[in-house]
Amino acid sequence: MDGYAGATLRIMTRTLFEKCWTPHVVADLGGGYALLHVDRSLLHDLSGARGLAELAGRGLKVLSPGLNFAVADHAVSSAPGRTAVSTEISARLVPALQQRAAEAGVRHFDVNDPEQGIVHVIGPELGLTLPGLMITCGDSHTSTHGGLGALAFGIGSTEIAHVLATQCIIQKAPHTMRVRFEGQVPPGVGPKDMILHLIGTIGTAGGDGHAVEYAGPAISMMPVEGRLTICNMSIEFGAKMGQIAPDDTTYEYLAGRRFAPKGAAWDAALAHWRTLPTGDGAGFDREIALDVSRLEPQITWGTSPEHACGITGRVPDPAAAPDASRREAWAAALDYMGLTPGMPLEGLKVDHVFIGSCTNARLSDLRAAAAVVKGRRVAAGTCAWVVPGSQAVKRAAEAEGLDALFRAAGFEWREPGCSQCVAANGERVAPGARAVSTTNRNFVGRQGPRARTHLASPAMAAAAAVTGQITDVRKLGGGT
Amino acid sequence: MIPFTAVSGPAAPLMEENVNTDVIVPAERYITAKRDEFGLHAFGPWRYREDGSENPDFLLNRSPWRGAPILLAGRNFGCGSSREGAVWALNGIGIRAIIAPSFGGIFASNCFQNGTLPVALPAETVEAFAAIARAQPEAPFTVDLGRKVVMPPNGAPVPFEVDELRRQSLLTGLDDIGMTVRRLPEIAAFQAADRLARPWVHDITDGDIP
Numbered sequence: 263m264d265g266y267a268g269a270t271l272r273i274m275t276r277t278l279f280e281k282c283w284t285p286h287v288v289a290d291l292g293g294g295y296a297l298l299h300v301d302r303s304l305l306h307d308l309s310g311a312r313g314l315a316e317l318a319g320r321g322l323k324v325l326s327p328g329l330n331f332a333v334a335d336h337a338v339s340s341a342p343g344r345t346a347v348s349t350e351i352s353a354r355l356v357p358a359l360q361q362r363a364a365e366a367g368v369r370h371f372d373v374n375d376p377e378q379g380i381v382h383v384i385g386p387e388l389g390l391t392l393p394g395l396m397i398t399c400g401d402s403h404t405s406t407h408g409g410l411g412a413l414a415f416g417i418g419s420t421e422i423a424h425v426l427a428t429q430c431i432i433q434k435a436p437h438t439m440r441v442r443f444e445g446q447v448p449p450g451v452g453p454k455d456m457i458l459h460l461i462g463t464i465g466t467a468g469g470d471g472h473a474v475e476y477a478g479p480a481i482s483m484m485p486v487e488g489r490l491t492i493c494n495m496s497i498e499f500g501a502k503m504g505q506i507a508p509d510d511t512t513y514e515y516l517a518g519r520r521f522a523p524k525g526a527a528w529d530a531a532l533a534h535w536r537t538l539p540t541g542d543g544a545g546f547d548r549e550i551a552l553d554v555s556r557l558e559p560q561i562t563w564g565t566s567p568e569h570a571c572g573i574t575g576r577v578p579d580p581a582a583a584p585d586a587s588r589r590e591a592w593a594a595a596l597d598y599m600g601l602t603p604g605m606p607l608e609g610l611k612v613d614h615v616f617i618g619s620c621t622n623a624r625l626s627d628l629r630a631a632a633a634v635v636k637g638r639r640v641a642a643g644t645c646a647w648v649v650p651g652s653q654a655v656k657r658a659a660e661a662e663g664l665d666a667l668f669r670a671a672g673f674e675w676r677e678p679g680c681s682q683c684v685a686a687n688g689e690r691v692a693p694g695a696r697a698v699s700t701t702n703r704n705f706v707g708r709q710g711p712r713a714r715t716h717l718a719s720p721a722m723a724a725a726a727a728v729t730g731q732i733t734d735v736r737k738l739g740g741g742t
Numbered sequence: 743m744i745p746f747t748a749v750s751g752p753a754a755p756l757m758e759e760n761v762n763t764d765v766i767v768p769a770e771r772y773i774t775a776k777r778d779e780f781g782l783h784a785f786g787p788w789r790y791r792e793d794g795s796e797n798p799d800f801l802l803n804r805s806p807w808r809g810a811p812i813l814l815a816g817r818n819f820g821c822g823s824s825r826e827g828a829v830w831a832l833n834g835i836g837i838r839a840i841i842a843p844s845f846g847g848i849f850a851s852n853c854f855q856n857g858t859l860p861v862a863l864p865a866e867t868v869e870a871f872a873a874i875a876r877a878q879p880e881a882p883f884t885v886d887l888g889r890k891v892v893m894p895p896n897g898a899p900v901p902f903e904v905d906e907l908r909r910q911s912l913l914t915g916l917d918d919i920g921m922t923v924r925r926l927p928e929i930a931a932f933q934a935a936d937r938l939a940r941p942w943v944h945d946i947t948d949g950d951i952p
Binding site: 278292329520703 | 757758759760762764765768770772773774775787792803816817818821822823824825826829844846847848849851852855856905906907917918919921923924925926927929932936939940941942943944946947948949950
């Protein structure tokens with residue numbers, strides 16, 4: 263087989279993953295391992311600064327500075343009026359990243375740069391993320407960029423130094439998995455609910471060793487921002503990489519973005535991107551289908567993202583756990599969360615609400631929350647924060663008056679960064695406090711020592727803020 | 743990188759499932775610690791009480807498991823965040839090999855960059871090892887990478903699989919950077935060819951600059 267017919271066959275019988283992986287192979291290292299070219303390396307103030315320091319310590323230089331981009335997000339304060347040095351933690355890390363990036367010739371978006379934001383929010387926003395690109399970042403939520411059809415995954419800081427020195431990464435080819443979301447989600451249910459439901463169904467290691475492609479009607483109809491939310495949480499079921507095939511929705515989103523190709527380069531890129539979707543004749547190592555047409559808004563009850571259930575659900579009984587180790591894990595989770603078996607989740611008093619993070623801090627997320635908040639106030643005794651994902655999200659939200667709406671309702675409207683999702687910047691949920699968060703991890707201590715985190719969508723978080731308790735957003739007549 | 747050939751010593755049975763890297767080292771500690779101080783923060787949320795004193799009930803605070811070179815763990819050990827500090831923290835308290843049914847993918851990659859061996863064995867085998875470790879805490883296990891076996895005390899060697907590329911790298915102490923810098927000419931040739939095939943990847947234009 264050769265020429266046009268051969269090329270067509272290759273397009274028809276290969277997966278999106280294979281079409282993204284193969285063009286990046288610099289060398290086959292045997293045993294399934296390959297040396298892969300990295301098209302975009304993203305650096306942040308925690309691991310990126312460590313990676314640059316590791317490189318310098320080895321006396322090595324950045325091979326292709328133009329393919330690397332740095333931004334401060336984890337350690338920065340989200341307080342209004344913040345600067346690079348407004349807290350001790352950010353003073354330690356943020357100027358160091360800036361200095362090392364400048365020395366290495368790497369583009370750096372400083373704390374109050376108009377493009378600053380969470381690395382996984384600004385990559386797509388700036389058109390740095392493109393279909394088919396190999397992208398790495400020292401952050402497990404790098405899978406987010408797969409929402410635009412990139413092959414993106416998190417790496418450690420020695421691996422970051424490897425990418426900086428060689429613009430390549432060594433990886434073993436993962437197995438492939440396709441998750442089809444069938445049907446259309448009902449009102450009040452969105453991308454966050456879909457991904458929490460998947461994680462709750464297949465478990466926190468259910469995608470271990472796999473690159474996942476999300477497909478099906480509920481994905482095809484979804485705008486890009488929702489796709490980013492879905493891909494973001496791939497790592498929460500063990501998959502380093504999650505992807506969605508690029509389509510017209512993707513191209514419309516990318517056209518005209520700051521660092522996206524223009525003119526003839528755009529045309530050439532687009533022609534390539536159109537060949538990327540999985541062919542009808544391609545096979546996966548594993549396939550899963552989930553019907554989302556009757557899905558409820560999801561909420562987590564425990565200390566792992568797999569501890570997810572519908573809002574009308576009840577706290578499970580460890581005695582009913584499928585095996586001994588989960589029995590112990592559930593019991594420990596209930597103890598930590600201050601819950602008892604059989605109690606309804608709805609109605610639990612909520613002390614804190616956090617709307618933010620690389621999972622859910624884009625404009626559509628803030629709009630979904632605002633639609634619920636409109637005409638209501640944050641309940642007495644509940645503290646509620648909105649931390650936009652980027653300066654661009656913040657500007658866009660302010661342009662349509664969302665900041666005023668949130669502030670008038672009693673929310674704090676803050677500056678972009680990771681903030682309370684990971685509490686690396688010292689912004690914590692108080693010990694023992696119960697929080698509803700639009701973030702990705704409800705781990706023990708993740709939002710601060712003894713903080714009790716329930717993961718949910720922006721609409722559900724907004725519903726919790728205005729009622730002061732875990733609430734089914736559908737009863738408030740809002741949410742998407 | 744310190745090479746890994748074989749380690750012997752007590753094996754600590756920390757059998758919880760889904761132990762995540764936020765528990766192995768909290769993010770705030772990741773910021774403030776220097777690389778050689780991570781051991782102080784290993785398993786901080788479990789190892790210390792709220793007043794900062796050691797939690798005497800935590801396994802790794804008890805003899806003979808304090809400083810044990812081998813950790814026996816539950817399914818999906820090291821899931822969650824990509825922070826390499828999780829491996830530095832384990833190394834900082836003396837752990838060089840972790841035996842579990844499965845590992846978080848990024849954590850396992852990070853182990854191989856730090857002379858640390860993740861050994862994947864069936865859950866029943868790890869449980870059996872844990873039972874031995876609880877019954878005879880002092881009895882040494884040996885993890886031998888050269889022979890690809892775990893030797894429990896007074897038991898038959900149990901073989902394990904490890905990718906040859908990772909095995910050679912651990913045995914020689916050469917991490918990925920050491921291997922790849924030898925290929926810089928190949929990488930330059932790849933980039934030159936790829937720039938013609940996918941120019942938009944390499945020539946990034948800033949739309950804000952006319």
